[in-house]
Each structure stands twice: as structure tokens, then as C-alpha cells.
Amino acid sequence: xxxxxxxxxxxxxxxxxxxxxxxxxxxxxxxxxxxxxxxxxxxxxxxxxxxxxxxxxxxxxxxxxxxxxxxxxxxxxxxxxxxxxxxxxxxxxxxxxxxxxxxxxxxxxxxxxxxxxxxxxxxxxxxxxxxxxxxxxxxxxxxxxxxxxxxxxxxxxxxxxxxxxxxxxxxxxxxxxxxxxxxxxxxxxxxxxxxxxxxxxxxxxxxxxxxxxxxxxxxxxxxxxxx
Numbered sequence: 241x242x243x244x245x246x247x248x249x250x251x252x253x254x255x256x257x258x259x260x261x262x263x264x265x266x267x268x269x270x271x272x273x274x275x276x277x278x279x280x281x282x283x284x285x286x287x288x289x290x291x292x293x294x295x296x297x298x299x300x301x302x303x304x305x306x307x308x309x310x311x312x313x314x315x316x317x318x319x320x321x322x323x324x325x326x327x328x329x330x331x332x333x334x335x336x337x338x339x340x341x342x343x344x345x346x347x348x349x350x351x352x353x354x355x356x357x358x359x360x361x362x363x364x365x366x367x368x369x370x371x372x373x374x375x376x377x378x379x380x381x382x383x384x385x386x387x388x389x390x391x392x393x394x395x396x397x398x399x400x401x402x403x404x405x406x407x408x409x410x411x412x413x414x415x416x417x418x419x420x421x422x423x424x425x426x427x428x429x430x431x432x433x434x435x436x437x438x439x440x441x442x443x444x445x446x447x448x449x450x451x452x453x454x455x456x457x458x459x460x461x462x463x464x465x466x467x
Contacts, residue, residue, distance in 0.1 A: 264325035265315050276311070276334050285309040286460055287331045289323060289367070290342035292316035293384060293443060301449045311336070319347045319355065320363035327367050332374050338463050339371050340420065340456060342381040344408075345442065348400045349392045357400065361407045368417060377463040379456075380412050382423040386442050387432025398431045416466060420459040422452055 279285045286309065288294050294314025298305050305312060313330040315322070320343045331339050346352075347360040368378045382405045386397045405423055412419035426448065428434040433441050437448035444452065 264322040265318070266326045266329050268315055269313055269330050273329060273333065279309070279335050279337070283309050284338070284460075284464060285311070285334070285336040286338045286340060287311045287313055287334055287336040288340045288342070288456075289327070289331055290314040290340075290381075291318045291323075291346050293345070294342050296443060297449055297452075300444070300446050301453070304449070304453050314342075317346060317351055318343075319352045320344055320360050320367075321347075321352065324363045324366055327370055331367075332370065332376070336376055338377040338379060338460050339367075340379040340381060340460065341367055342384075342420075342422075343367075344383040344404055345386060345397070345401070348383070348386075348397050348404070349389045349395060357404050357407065360404060361411070364408065365411060368411075368415075377418075377466060379418045379420050379459045379463050380408050381420040381459075382408065384442070384444075385423050385427035385431055385433050387428075387430045388441060390440050390442070402431070418459045418463045418466070420455060422455060425455060426451060 288297065288310065291314055294312060295316045297314065298312040304310075311334060315326075323341075323343055341364060343364055344360050347355040347363075364380065368380060371378045383401045386401060389395055389397060401423070409419050409421075411417070426433060426437055426444075433444070433448065437451065438444055
């Protein structure tokens with residue numbers, strides 16, 4: 241019996257060790273990043289930094305990214321701490337004009353364990369400060385509406401989303417950063433994502449992304465104009 245389980249145990253511990261060594265999954269985009277050329281003159285390069293909502297965007301609507309200097313650097317399941325760790329490799333080193341940060345919902349879902357709102361906020365602020373220090377314009381997105389989490393039914397995200405969005409908006413306003421308010425545009429009367437915009441109440445469907453896209457492009461244009 242033990243001999244039959246041994247290969248499976250080896251695989252389990254190998255995968256676990258690999259994940260522990262690359263907690264932020266920096267390797268995910270390493271090859272793609274190595275092929276990115278320096279931006280052309282007057283190129284308005286944009287990196288979309290985020291979790292699964294960003295990760296799934298390009299697959300749900302590849303036409304939004306086609307022919308544009310847009311780079312999707314979302315990784316499903318990630319918290320803001322993981323994004324902060326990989327921010328240099330997946331954002332700064334690509335030398336974008338603008339970074340659009342969409343993060344925080346997985347912190348609320350406690351994907352990596354309990355997290356204080358102040359810590360989530362601080363991680364997003366740190367990303368914004370790193371970007372500004374490297375002359376990258378910043379767009380801070382609101383956390384998306386969510387009434388519940390299918391994978392964390394015991395958590396009520398509504399008040400936590402509201403609190404973090406208030407913190408993010410106040411910070412953006414005080415620091416002349418563009419705040420991209422997806423929440424107001426997309427939330428239903430429960431302060432969640434309505435069924436026409438999402439199948440699971442957390443991740444947008446094609447119609448949801450189609451609603452996000454003009455809001456994102458308007459925010460990017462505003463960020464580029466800022467001094």
C-alpha cells in the first residue's frame with residue numbers, strides 16, 4: 241500500500257515545495273516578460289496587474305487586447321502581498337506608461353489566511369509608490385462588487401469591500417492618482433455582481449468585461465494626462 245502511495249506523495253511534496261519557493265508565482269510570466277521589447281517612442285504601454293479577474297480578461301475578450309500595447313499580468317487566486325512581490329518583474333521591468341492595479345478581493349476571501357484591511361490597503365499603496373518611483377502612471381481600481389464567495393461561504397465580503405474601496409479612493413484623491421470605480425458602475429442592489437455580468441458573482445463574464453473596458457480606457461487616458 242505504501243509503495244503505491246509513494247509516487248503520489250513524491251509529486252505532492254515536489255509541487256508543495258515548488259510553490260513555497262515561488263510563492264508569488266514569478267515564473268508564470270517569466271518567459272513572456274523576457275520577450276517584451278522596450279517601448280517604442282510615444283507608445284502608451286499599459287500593464288494590467290491583478291488576480292483572476294485580470295487573468296481571465298484576455299481569454300474572455302481577447303479583442304480588447306489585440307493590436308494594443310496592453311499586457312495582462314493577472315494571476316488567479318493571488319492576494320495583494322503576492323502581487324507586490326512580483327511587481328518589479330511583471331510591471332516595472334516592462335516599462336509601461338501606465339499600470340492598472342485591480343487587487344484585494346482575494347485578501348478579503350482570505351485565500352492566504354486572515355488579512356487585515358490595513359494590510360491589503362498598504363500592499364496596494366506600496367505598488368502605487370513603486371510605480372510612481374519608476375515614472376509609471378497609476379490607476380487604482382476599486383475592488384469589484386461581491387455579495388458572497390462560492391469558495392468561502394462563511395465570509396461576508398460586502399462591508400469589507402466597501403471599507404477598502406473608501407480607503408483606496410481617499411488615497412487616490414489625496415495623491416492625484418486616478419481611481420477607477422468599477423464598483424459603482426457594476427454593483428446591484430445587494431452590492432454584488434448581478435447575474436447578467438457574472439456566472440459566479442465574483443468573476444465577470446463577457447458582458448461584465450465589456451462594461452469594464454471603456455471605464456478602464458477612460459481611466460488610462462486620464463492617468464496619461466496627469467503630470
